[in-house]
Amino acid sequence: MHELSIAQGILxxxxxxxxxxxxxxxxxxxxxxxxxxGVETQALTIAIECVARNTVMENARIVRNDIEGEGLCGDCGRCFVIEELFAPCPDCGSCAVRVVKGKELRVKSILSNK
Amino acid sequence: MCYAHDHNHHHDGQTVLTVEQDILQHNNLLAERNRGYFEAKNIYALNLMSSPGSGKTSLLEETIRRLKGRRPVYVIEGDQQTSNDADRITALSVPAYQVNTGMGCHLEAGMVNHAVKHLSPSEGSLLFIENVGNLVCPALFDLGEAVKAVIVGTTEGEDKPLKYPNIFHEAGVCIINKTDLLPYLCGFDIQKLRDNILRVNPRTQVFELSATRGDGMDAWCEWLLECTNT
Incomplete structure (x- = not known):
């Protein structure tokens, strides 16, 4: 349940x-x-609800952008969409794939009445 | 649902403020502080991660016995409850600090920072950080270690790396423990486990050993000594 730590980090x-x-x-x-x-989004939603209680975030909407995974093949240089960390390169079959996108955990913006 | 913007702007009396900050940045900053401290004191820190019962503490005990007199060793133990593991390590006359995470399922960099202040490891030492037994959560949290090591017991089956890829993907070292049980494990194929580890992470270094019987311990200890030579 590391989603609780992540929710705490957002807060x-x-x-x-x-x-x-x-x-x-x-x-x-x-x-x-x-x-x-490595985040279970449903668990994260619940965790955010829990930590937001009685804070500035209590009534805030959460807009979550799910970022698709992208791998870069270390052998043939092809960039491709990956759904799991151990996806081999669809072109050359190599497992030497570097994850270049899809591991983001970021607060992007806040909307405020100021 | 989402909106594109590079800077703060206003609409309908509301302000969109760009933040663009890593959610784990507090942990990551503390981890870098730990890392800087370890580098300055030439301390080699390992973050040991596994499911409960893979033999992390037994591996530590045997490693300590073999490294005694060759390198100073310090241990941080992470568990939800009890000081059982730290007691096992201190019984070997090695300084150990127990972190109880309570309901927490993983160690965070701040806990290690706190523990290191208590332990005050000497120059050129090996610091083992035994994470909470869990193959999911510890993967996300940098502690400032030089290397993450995943331990998997032969009794856990061949597909653990595929079921829990995040942690294996992060590991610089992977230890297959309990090789002494191989004759009793019907249908278990150690080569398949090895292949699955390397499929998830082709860069990881794999050791096969039995902490209780001693097989393969020499190669592991030699590797540790080499790491602390630099």
Missing amino acids: ELVEEQVRRRSLSSVEEVEIDVGRLA
């Missing part, structure tokens, strides 16, 4: 922004979650 980042920019409210929090980041 800390949002609270820091609220403090630094003297925001009066947080209407929406936009997050990027890579499909290969």
Whole structure:
């Protein structure tokens, strides 16, 4: 249940922004979650609900962008969509694939009434 | 549902503030602090991860016995409850610090930072960080280690790397433990397990050993000594 730690991380980042920019409210929090980041999105949704209670994020909508995985073949250089970490290159079959996208865990933006 | 913007802007009296920050940045910053401390003191830190019961603590005990007098060793033990593991390590006269994570399912860099202050490892030492027994959550949290090591017991079957790819994908080292049980494991194919590990992570270094009987321990300990030579 590391999703709770991730939800806590989101709250800390949002609270820091609220403090630094003297925001009066947080209407929406936009997050990027890579499909290969090892995060169960349903568990994350529940975890965010839990940590947001009685905080600045209590009434905020969460907009989640699921980022598709992308691999770069170390042998033939092909870039391709991957759904799992051990996907071999569809062209040459090599397993030497570097994940170049899909492991993101990021707070992208905050919508505020200021 | 999502909107594109490169900078803060306003609409309908509302302001969109660009943040673009890694959710784990607090952990990652602390991990880098740990890493800097380890590098400055030439401490080689390993993050040991596995499912519960794969033999992490037994492997540590046997490794400590063999490295005694050759390298100073320190251990951070992560468990939800009890100090059983730290007690087993201190019984070997090696300094150990137990972190109880309570409901937490993994160690975080801040916990290691705290533990290191208690242990104060000496220059040129080996620091083993035994993570909470769990093949899922520890994969995401950098502790500042030099290398992540995953331990998998032969009793766990051949497909663990495919079922829990994230943790194997992160591992610089993978140890197949309990090879002494091979004669009793009907239908288990160690080569298949090895292939699956390398399929998920072709760059990882694989060791096969039995911590209780000692097979393969020499190669593992030699590798550890080489790592601390630099």
